[in-house]
Amino acid sequence: MKQASLFRLRLMLLAALLCSAGVVFENQLLGSDPPARLELTAPAYHPEDKFLGVKECHLCHRRGAEDNAWVRLDEVHRWESMDRHSQAYKTLESERSATMIEILRRSDRGWSDKPAYQQDRCLNCHALNCPVELRGERFEISNGIGCGACHGPSERWLIQHHRTNWRTESEEKKQSLGMIPLQNPAVKTKLCLSCHLGNTAEGKVVTHEMYAAGHPILPGFEVETYSDLEPPHWRTLHQKLLELGADDEKEREQIEKVIKARNKDFADYERATTVLVGGVIGLRQTVMLLGTQAHLADEALHRPKKDGVSSDMPAWPRLAQFDCAACHHDLRQPSWRIRRGFTGKPGRPGIRQWPTALTKLAIVHLGRTPDEADEEIAKGLKPLREALDQQPFGRPERIAAAADTVLAWADQLLKEINAKKLDDAAAERLLSEICLLGGKEILDFDSARQLAWAYRVTSEEMAQRSRMEPTSAESSILAQLNKELYLGLAPGRERKQTAIEAKEWATDYATRLQARMDYDPERVQKLFARLAAR
Amino acid sequence: MDESTSMYQDRASIERLASPAQGSLWRLLAALAVLGTGIAVVVGGHRVARSEVPAVESTPIPQFIGVDSCASASCHGDVGSAADSSCAYTTWASNDPHARAYQVLFNERSQQMLSRLGIAVDDTASPAYFQALREQRCLYCHGTATPSDGGVEPDEAIVSQGVGCEMCHGPARQWLLPHFQDPHWSDRGPAEKSRLGMVDMANLPLRVRTCTKCHVGASGMDVNHDLIAAGHPRLTFEAAAYHALWPKHWDYAEQRLADPGLPTQLWKIGQQQSAVAATELLHQRAQHAADGGTWPELAEYDCYACHHSLADQAWRKRRYESEGLTGGLPWNEWYTAMLPSLATGTASPQAHAALNSLKKLRNAMTKGDYPTPSAQQVADTSREALNRLQDWIASEAAAPVVTGELIAAVGESGPTSDLGTWDAMTQRYLALVALADGARVPLSDPVYEDLRKLRKLLTFPTVRESIDQKRRTIDYDSPATFEPRDVQQLLEKIESRLIANDANEP
Known part of the structure; x- marks a missing residue:
């Protein structure tokens, strides 16, 4: 319940942004009831909540400020110099973006001839695209995904x-402000996924047309790995503990209090837990996106057509989902895809595979065997699979209804995972299971990456807790996995305050593809x- | 009306066709009848008349009697020259892949296909396996059977003979006896024979349409995307090439001597009739979908528009972005790419109307209701295109076919490298092969060397990979290394060589 309400707040926030940015939500035009769990709109946002801008934060969170165990105080500097979120808006000024707009214009589907950096469909993910009246004096849209985009209006x-x-105030208190x-x-992963996967209610949807015009693919997302490569400008509670000095008794108490408020204890792995919660959220949001898009398509199909006005979104299928x-x-033989086989009817595309990994x-981790887990997932996704089997890409109204059922299952699963401890022994089991699954299953690229990432995060966290370095065998295998799966992300992070060089990026992207x-x-x-025998 | 429309239809459906009070049906048939070959059976019989004609219940009679009736040594089962029609059965049985079409349904791939389609049949000898083959429509192209069998259980003994004599020459129940008993049988005209169910294979358009029923597809016997995804090869029919490769069971060499332009004719008729068959199939699929059936039918689209490595995009981008089709599903152009060449240099209003109607159909398929079109709109547009194609073909029935002109036309209006898909460029290659044959270019001519090079560029690659020191061969089933710009120069070289050859002909 807590998560749901937190997420609603986030939606509230963005609805305001989008409405005032001129996005008209398709479902407001018709009165039909969408399935209950599909999040289609965001309620109005607190009128006082201004986004004050990165510069406001920079007053304290800058390099050279006095840091402590709780807070690094160089956050804006790290963001600016290493975090590609600071370059998100600049990407829209690139030649590639201009070419994309040119191609999309030709498709005659409601794309205006404005540059990408003036189009809401681009800005909603590439910047903090809040309404003008909510932008503080120091706010600059060109800051891209700045502090406020994730932390909220300050x-x-x-x-x-x-x-x-x-520090010790409750989540509810902070959220109410x-x-x-x-x-x-869960809150964090949903927030990241709103762009890194997509979110209908927030107007953040990469369409198939945008991909075809040149938008890079959105790879399978794993929240802890992406955070790690961002790189983080924060510390986990456990890392904070490690940073504490002998006379930081007050801070120690604060950390204990925060951990307790989350119903966890010191033994719990924060990052590995986030990997698992994030994994299920990944599946949940994938289904949410497909379901909400299907619902909008269903409404669009039943709406009388306006003459001569082409819709800016296709009805169905929305191929990108x-x-x-x-x-x-x-198409080739022999082929690992054929060897792997598929569920459902032949020739009926399904949802992305990676979130199920x-x-x-x-x-x-909850104690079921891998076979039982397979059964549980098959059962959980069954309504959706049946809807997608009906005909290629399914029928939207049925998909929306099926998505609703699947969401209920995913939320139930999240409750169970939240209640489950993840201590040293559980982490050890997790590493073994990852190796077993990875060694046995024929996984696609993105799914294999998910497992490799989960291993790396868990193993690193274990090493940090035990203060032991990973074995050289383990490091060597991880290095080889990195070679197969490109476990790092695209370059450009190490550059100091310069825009990513397009050419370098394009070469790297082609290599990755x-x-x-x-x-x-x-x-x-x-x-x-x-790795299992490491 | 020419009753040769019967082809594989039973008598009852012919009577349905001919019954009065079918205004639009008559209009359509009138257009088709001009052709004299009556190939509109399925459209006429099922779809168009569907809502207007009450179904007539009739007692169906099994029409097929099997190859045994033809195989007698004193009839078509003699041993001797393949060119002798008395050896037709022998040639078919020993050389013709059609004779083995049924066996294919029992190989490993076919069994895998059934299992992927969700049918668990372990015993291939069981009646359940046969039933599965029937339900999955396999029998109607791999055996001697037809979906319009009026509910008669197909006779496994006959079905299992593969694509036998009657699948092309027509169900023989009514014509077998007069065919071998009547000493004046050969004096009877095609119209009379067709009344008894015999199909006039000397009629080239009709011959091609007989092939297209399976090799392009028709209602109730089509290879759709479900089947392809389960493992069935994609269909790529080109009449001249198929005809050239087919072991003939009659004196084809003599026919070629008498009519050197036969390959050209086969190519042209093949292009037109295949387009008719493909458009008709699309119409049936769309109409079925408009009535609540499965849609979109992905087999209608360019396979390689979707099925390609994401790391290789150049020619697709050029082509589809130029059409404003970014991210859309493009209708495949295997059956339409060469039609503009057939209309080049003619002022025929029918030809241009046909091309225009196909353009509209292409727009409806690819841009109509992006990204998948409205089935009803496609059903309507394809019916219109079908009518216009038929008008065009009828208007040209008496026109001579000149190989040299067609070669020039292919060079002028064929698909080009900048906008060419693999389908289109391959059709242009196949056109040149057929036209070189039609122009009687001797096999010693260097043009064949270039054609071989071109063929190599178009062939799906086979790649040797080594994984963990193990070498293996990967057979691609898609044009993974294809680039239309690579083939353009070669195409032009071949075309000018063929034109020069043609000019030197006495």
């Missing part, structure tokens, strides 16, 4: 959050099997 909490007792409680793994690799692969791991296409699960399976 007008009502700016002063209070300077105080040390703010407009701050987004990113310490909550299906598994890209279901269609996009060379960590969902399965999460279910195994080629690696995806050349991917062979057999090699990766063998590496996981060797």
Whole structure:
């Protein structure tokens, strides 16, 4: 319930942004009732909540400021110099973006000839695209995904959050003042996924047309890995503990209090837990996106057509919400896809595969066997699979209804995972299970990456807690997995305050795409099997 | 009306067709009848008349009697020259792949296909397996059977003979006896024979349409995307090439001597009739979908518009972005790419009307209700295109076919490298092969060397990979290494060589 209400706040926030930015929600035009769990709109947002802008934060969170165990105080500097979120808006000024708009204009589907950096459909993810009246004096749209985009508008909490007792305030209190409680793994993952996967209610949807025009693919997302590569400008509670000095008794108490408020204890792995919660959220949001898009398509199909006005969104199918690799692969024999087989009817594309990889791991973590986990996932997704089997891409009204049922299952699963401890022994089991699953299953590129990432995060967290370095065998296998799966993200992070050089980026992107296409699960399976014997 | 429309239809459906009070049906048939070959059976019989004609219940009679009736040594089962029609059965049985079409349904791939389609049949000898083959429509192209069998259980003994004599020459129940008993049988005209169910294979359009029923597809016997996804090969029919490769069971060499332009004719008729068959099939699929059936039918689209590595996009982008089709599903152009060449240099209003109607159909398919079109709109547009194609073909029935002109036309209006898909460029290659044959270019001519090079560029690659020191061969089933710009120069070289050859002909 808590998560739901937090998420609603986030939606509230963005609805305001989008409405005033001129986005008319399709479902407001018709009165039909969408299935209950589909989040289609966001309620109005607190009128006082201004986004004060990165510069406001920079006054304190800058390099050279006095740091402590709780807060680094160089956050804006790290964001600016290493975090690609600071470059998100600049990407829209690139030549590639201009070419994309040119191509999309030709498609005659409601794309205006404004540059990408003036189009809401681009800005909603590439910047903090809030309404003008909510932009503070120091706010600049060109800051891209700045502080406020994730932490929320700071007008009502700016002063209070300077105080040390703010640290132990409840999530609810912070949230009531407009701050987004990113310490909550579910809240954080949903927030990241709103762009890195898509979110209908927030107007953040990469369409198939945008991909075809040149938008890079959105790879399977794993929240802890992406955070790690961002790189983080924060510390986990456990890392904070490690930073504490001998006389930081007060801070120690604060940390204990926060951990307790989350119903966890010191033994719980924060990052590994986030991996599992994030994994199920990944599946949940994938289904949410497909379901909400299906519902909008269903309404669009029943709405009388306006003469001569082409819709800016296709009715159905919204191809981008299906598994890209279901269609996009060379036809060849022998082929690992044929060896793997498929569920459902032949030739009926399904949802993305990667979110089920960590969902399965999460279910195994709950104590079920891998076979039981398979059954549970098949049962959970059954309504959707049946809807997608009906005809290629299914019928939207049935998909929307099926998505609703699947969401209920995913939320139930999340409750169970939240209640489950993840201590040293559980983490050890998790590592073994990852190796077993990875060694046994024929996984697609993105799914194999999910498992490799989950392993890396869990193993790193274990090493940090035990203060032991990983073995050289383990490091060597992970390095080989990295070669197969490109476990790092695209370059550009190390550059100091410069825009990513387009050419370098494009070369790297082409290499990564080629690696995806050349991917062979057999090699990766063998590496996981060797990792099991590390 | 020419009753050769019967083809594989039983008598009852012919009577349905001919019954009065079918205004639009008559209008359509009038257009088709001009052709004299009556190939509109399925459209006429099922779809168009569907809502207007009450179904007539009739007692169906099994029409097929099997190859045994033809195989007698004193009839068509002799041993000797393949060119001798008395050896037709022998040639078919020993050389013709059609004779083995049924066996294919029992190989590993076919069994895998059934299992992927959700049918668990372990015993291929069981009646359940046969039933599955029937339900999945396999029998109607791999055996001697037809979906319009009026509910008669197909006779496994006959079905299992593969694509036998009657699948092309027509169900023989009514014509077998007069065919071998009547000493004046060969004096009877095609119209009379067709009344008894015999199909006039000397009629080239009709011959091609007989092939297209399976090799392009028709209602109730089509290879749809479900089947392809389960493992069935994609269909790519080109009449001249198929005809050239087919082991003939009659004196084809003599026919070629008498009519050197036969390959050209086969190519042209093949292009037109295949387009008719493909448009008709699309019409049936769309109409079925408009009535609540499955849609979109992905087999209608360009396979390689979706099925390709994401790392390789150049020619697709050029082509589809130029059409404003970014991210859409493009209708495949295997059956339409060469039609503009057939209309080049003619002022025929029918030809241009046909091309225009196909353009509209293409727009409806690819842009109508992006990304998948409204089935009803496609059903209507395809019916219109079908009518216009038929008008065009009828208007040209008496026109001579000149190989040299067609070669020039292919060079002028064929698909080009900048906008060419693999389907289109391959059709242009196949056109040149047929036209070189039609122009009687001797096999010693260097043009064949270039054609071989071109063929190599178009062939799906086979790649050797080594994984963990194990080498293996990967057979691609898609044009993974294809680039239309690579083939353009070669195409032009071949075309000018063929034109020069043609000019030097006495």
